[in-house]
Amino acid sequence: MASSFDISDLCSTKFADLIEEFKENPVGHHSPQLQRLLNVMRGAPMGKKHCLIVSESNKEWILAKTSGIPGEPVKPTNLRFQNLADAEWYVFRERWKHLTGEKLQK
Amino acid sequence: MFLESAGNTLPERSFRSKKYRWEDESLMKITAYANKMSAAPGETIDFMVNCENKSFDVEFVKLICGDLNPGGPGYKEKVVKSRTSGKYKGRQQKIHAGSYAKIDSSSHFNALRSFSAQVFIWPTTPEKGAQTILGNWSPKTNSGFNFGVAEKNQGVALEIGLSRKKVFKLQTKAPLLSNEWYFITVSYDSETQIASIRQEPLHSHTGTKDKANISRKVTGTVSLNTNDAPLTIGALYTSEDKNRLVCHRHFNGKIDSPAICHSPISPGQEEALKRLDSEQVKIESLIARWDFSNDIQGTTVTDRSANRLHGGVVNMPTRAMTGWNWTGDELNWKNAQDQYGAIHFHDDDVHDADWEVDFTLTIPKSFRSGLYAARLRCGSSLQEEDYVPFAVLPPRGRATAKICFLLPTASYMAYANEHMGTDVPVAQLLGGRLVEHERQDLYRNEHREYGASCYDHHSDGSGVAYSSRLRPILNMRPKYRSWLGGSGSSLWQFNADTHITNWLEAMNYDYDVITDEELHYEGLKSIEKYKVVLSSSHPEYHSKDMWDAMMAYQQKGGRLMYLGANGWYWRIAFHESEPGIIEVRRNEGGIRGWEPKTGEYYHAFTGEYGGLWRRNGRPPQKIVGTGFTAQGFDISSYYERKPDSHRKEVAWIMKGVGKTEKIGDFGLIGGGAAGLELDRVDVGLGTPPSTYLLASSVNHTDIYLVVNEEILINYPGLGGQENPLVRADMAFFPTQNNGGVFSTSSIAWAGSLSHNNYKNNVSRITKNVLDRFISNKKLLDDTF
Numbered sequence: 106m107a108s109s110f111d112i113s114d115l116c117s118t119k120f121a122d123l124i125e126e127f128k129e130n131p132v133g134h135h136s137p138q139l140q141r142l143l144n145v146m147r148g149a150p151m152g153k154k155h156c157l158i159v160s161e162s163n164k165e166w167i168l169a170k171t172s173g174i175p176g177e178p179v180k181p182t183n184l185r186f187q188n189l190a191d192a193e194w195y196v197f198r199e200r201w202k203h204l205t206g207e208k209l210q211k
Numbered sequence: 212m213f214l215e216s217a218g219n220t221l222p223e224r225s226f227r228s229k230k231y232r233w234e235d236e237s238l239m240k241i242t243a244y245a246n247k248m249s250a251a252p253g254e255t256i257d258f259m260v261n262c263e264n265k266s267f268d269v270e271f272v273k274l275i276c277g278d279l280n281p282g283g284p285g286y287k288e289k290v291v292k293s294r295t296s297g298k299y300k301g302r303q304q305k306i307h308a309g310s311y312a313k314i315d316s317s318s319h320f321n322a323l324r325s326f327s328a329q330v331f332i333w334p335t336t337p338e339k340g341a342q343t344i345l346g347n348w349s350p351k352t353n354s355g356f357n358f359g360v361a362e363k364n365q366g367v368a369l370e371i372g373l374s375r376k377k378v379f380k381l382q383t384k385a386p387l388l389s390n391e392w393y394f395i396t397v398s399y400d401s402e403t404q405i406a407s408i409r410q411e412p413l414h415s416h417t418g419t420k421d422k423a424n425i426s427r428k429v430t431g432t433v434s435l436n437t438n439d440a441p442l443t444i445g446a447l448y449t450s451e452d453k454n455r456l457v458c459h460r461h462f463n464g465k466i467d468s469p470a471i472c473h474s475p476i477s478p479g480q481e482e483a484l485k486r487l488d489s490e491q492v493k494i495e496s497l498i499a500r501w502d503f504s505n506d507i508q509g510t511t512v513t514d515r516s517a518n519r520l521h522g523g524v525v526n527m528p529t530r531a532m533t534g535w536n537w538t539g540d541e542l543n544w545k546n547a548q549d550q551y552g553a554i555h556f557h558d559d560d561v562h563d564a565d566w567e568v569d570f571t572l573t574i575p576k577s578f579r580s581g582l583y584a585a586r587l588r589c590g591s592s593l594q595e596e597d598y599v600p601f602a603v604l605p606p607r608g609r610a611t612a613k614i615c616f617l618l619p620t621a622s623y624m625a626y627a628n629e630h631m632g633t634d635v636p637v638a639q640l641l642g643g644r645l646v647e648h649e650r651q652d653l654y655r656n657e658h659r660e661y662g663a664s665c666y667d668h669h670s671d672g673s674g675v676a677y678s679s680r681l682r683p684i685l686n687m688r689p690k691y692r693s694w695l696g697g698s699g700s701s702l703w704q705f706n707a708d709t710h711i712t713n714w715l716e717a718m719n720y721d722y723d724v725i726t727d728e729e730l731h732y733e734g735l736k737s738i739e740k741y742k743v744v745l746s747s748s749h750p751e752y753h754s755k756d757m758w759d760a761m762m763a764y765q766q767k768g769g770r771l772m773y774l775g776a777n778g779w780y781w782r783i784a785f786h787e788s789e790p791g792i793i794e795v796r797r798n799e800g801g802i803r804g805w806e807p808k809t810g811e812y813y814h815a816f817t818g819e820y821g822g823l824w825r826r827n828g829r830p831p832q833k834i835v836g837t838g839f840t841a842q843g844f845d846i847s848s849y850y851e852r853k854p855d856s857h858r859k860e861v862a863w864i865m866k867g868v869g870k871t872e873k874i875g876d877f878g879l880i881g882g883g884a885a886g887l888e889l890d891r892v893d894v895g896l897g898t899p900p901s902t903y904l905l906a907s908s909v910n911h912t913d914i915y916l917v918v919n920e921e922i923l924i925n926y927p928g929l930g931g932q933e934n935p936l937v938r939a940d941m942a943f944f945p946t947q948n949n950g951g952v953f954s955t956s957s958i959a960w961a962g963s964l965s966h967n968n969y970k971n972n973v974s975r976i977t978k979n980v981l982d983r984f985i986s987n988k989k990l991l992d993d994t995f
């Protein structure tokens with residue numbers, strides 16, 4: 106694994122273990138490298154930022170995006186998730202694509 | 212309006228709440244609030260409801276557990292009988308947000324022929340559209356005059372009424388800078404028919420073109436008759452809605468020293484009016500000179516002219532704000548009141564939603580003290596349900612149990628309608644996961660008129676210093692999940708506290724419930740009859756009176772179980788004449804959503820210095836042995852026992868817990884008993900020397916970071932994996948007269964109580980301590 110962390114240098118072959126680590130455990134203890142990556146992803150500004158809407162408590166969530174403008178609606182997408190880990194994994198891949206242009210395998 | 216009695220409403224079991232319906236435009240079809248958060252048997256509570264459907268059903272429920280997590284103890288509420296239950300007619304009720312000062316109509320300014328006005332302003336959103344500084348205006352006939360920030364920030368605009376509803380408009384066309392002081396004068400002279408505006412910046416920036424002095428002859432017949440409309444400062448009056456004024460063109464920013472005269476005045480007279488000096492009385496044309504530095508603690512605005520045209524503020528704009536003449540030498544408004552003549556108005560201030568009452572509950576004698584709610588339903592989907600929680604107190608002057616659960620309503624108010632999940636990136640960073648929005652979050656995002664919390668900013672970027680409970684508080688609801696509640700059940704504050712009531716019920720303890728307001732207004736009397744007071748998971752905000760009452764209780768032998776963390780942290784002030792509103796000025800340091808500006812550190816409501824109790828000489832360690840040390844909102848961890856827990860005199864606390872057993876490596880809040888916010892023992896900060904450190908938590912994630920009041924020189928390694936300050940210390944100390952304090956020092960603690968059908972070490976320890984505390988036994992066993 107690369108010892109320094111350069112966001113412009115992200116690629117799925119070099120960081121395959123980070124991707125795997127996230128997939129296995131999206132919330133909780135992470136390696137320092139993965140935590141850095143997640144800080145970048147989760148710290149993005151609020152415009153068109155992924156979030157969830159509770160569709161049925163503890164059972165179903167709708168993927169959505171915040172507007173970045175207080176008062177403007179949170180916009181739902183057509184995607185629904187029955188567990189939070191699936192939603193985290195989906196959003197991770199979206200954010201990876203946004204950062205690197207690279208599409209990750211499911 | 213009452214339609215039918217409860218006998219005709221649907222029984223609970225036939226209600227299956229359907230999923231959220233996206234096809235509906237409305238995010239919530241019913242929202243409500245009450246005029247009180249607590250009442251004793253025989254007393255009344257008024258409920259105000261906004262309902263988009265034709266009717267709604269009301270039932271009263273005793274709330275036991277608000278957690279819908281199927282992995283938890285299960286959602287529990289019990290319908291309790293009341294004659295007030297039944298079907299009511301639905302109607303929509305609106306909140307008219309935005310603050311202003313209002314002065315009743317007077318013959319002095321009702322039918323002027325000429326006028327002049329002067330004022331200092333410090334606009335914060337000059338680009339946001341027309342914003343009225345002062346309106347003496349009849350909306351019916353478009354007559355009178357008003358002036359303010361011009362549309363598209365074309366400087367200052369003056370409007371003068373003409374015949375046949377026409378309006379004369381004059382603009383300086385010199386854009387205003389935000390957060391800078393200006394001296395503004397406007398006038399109209401009927402002799403010359405000249406209208407004028409002067410816009411004088413008090414700053415000395417070079418290269419800005421924000422100074423103007425313009426005048427123009429008014430063509431047409433001027434009509435200054437206001438038809439008895441009220442004079443408004445900080446907004447423009449438009450109409451009335453059920454006895455409430457409706458205004459528009461709300462001004463964001465500070466207004467200082469407004470004055471009006473019935474003719475143009477000289478520069479010397481302007482100076483006298485600015486400084487309220489003795490020459491002022493000689494200004495023959497003076498109608499009013501309002502002095503906002505008077506009655507800063509109250510809700511009135513004082514006219515210093517001989518006419519005494521006093522008024523009042525609406526929707527609680529922020530007072531004790533530094534004025535145009537603040538020198539910076541004095542930081543306490545009480546010592547230089549004349550430099551605090553500014554009021555900061557906001558277009559999203561809300562005090563009292565002031566809705567009409569839909570039903571009134573007289574608390575029946577059959578309601579035992581506890582946590583209750585009015586359950587309102589106008590259909591069967593999620594957005595057609597709302598709850599208004601309240602505490603039923605024991606009968607006045609009595610305790611009906613040995614245990615008192617102190618509902619932290621001041622802390623609920625500080626967080627009321629918090630917007631961080633939709634507004635700021637820290638929510639996903641601190642949560643270490645995606646933010647989940649409930650329908651209530653989406654609704655209050657789109658309905659900013661419901662007001663924000665003391666964690667939020669106003670629409671102009673300034674901090675929200677006041678929070679009222681006289682509006683629907685949509686995040687203080689059973690069933691509600693919060694991004695702050697960690698992974699798992701994700702409960703925070705009110706709903707998380709139902710894990711405590713659920714445990715008390717499951718373990719068959721009798722308990723009374725009182726709220727922070729009883730503690731504040733009644734002091735020691737409200738708790739002295741109890742053997743034990745139980746705190747909530749997060750009792751963060753305390754007034755001085757609340758703090759003093761709890762310390763006196765301990766000293767008199769009272770026993771406190773602090774079942775949470777980040778407690779006794781911020782100092783707050785309750786308004787001294789208006790019930791139901793608190794003030795928070797978060798000075799110097801601490802975990803805070805915004806910071807007050809220098810010179811604005813003292814509460815307007817009481818004059819007290821705001822901020823952390825730690826900065827007021829009373830760190831939390833002094834009252835509960837432990838104080839805030841770290842926070843993170845992803846997952847929780849567990850505790851390990853410390854040597855003190857094996858000492859014979861306190862061995863009863865850990866009875867039944869193995870020597871090396873992990874304490875609380877399970878739970879509904881982040882999967883562990885040690886999580887979210889954590890407190891630690893610190894003798895340097897006032898932990899009593901008699902304290903037993905029973906256990907400390909370990910192994911927190913790097914989302915957990917040391918709190919900023921601990922950081923002087925910042926340094927690497929502030930996260931949970933490395934920093935020894937990231938821990939919860941479970942502690943116990945005896946107090947005088949056989950009293951004692953037990954502190955879990957973790958917000959997540961309550962979420963572990965129900966694990967394995969209540970057979971677990973968190974429940975065991977809590978029970979060991981509670982049983983001992985309600986007994987007459989002394990708290991330290993003999994060691995010989």
Ligand SMILES: [Fe+2]
Nearest residue numbers: 749751777888
């Ligand atoms: Fe807190």
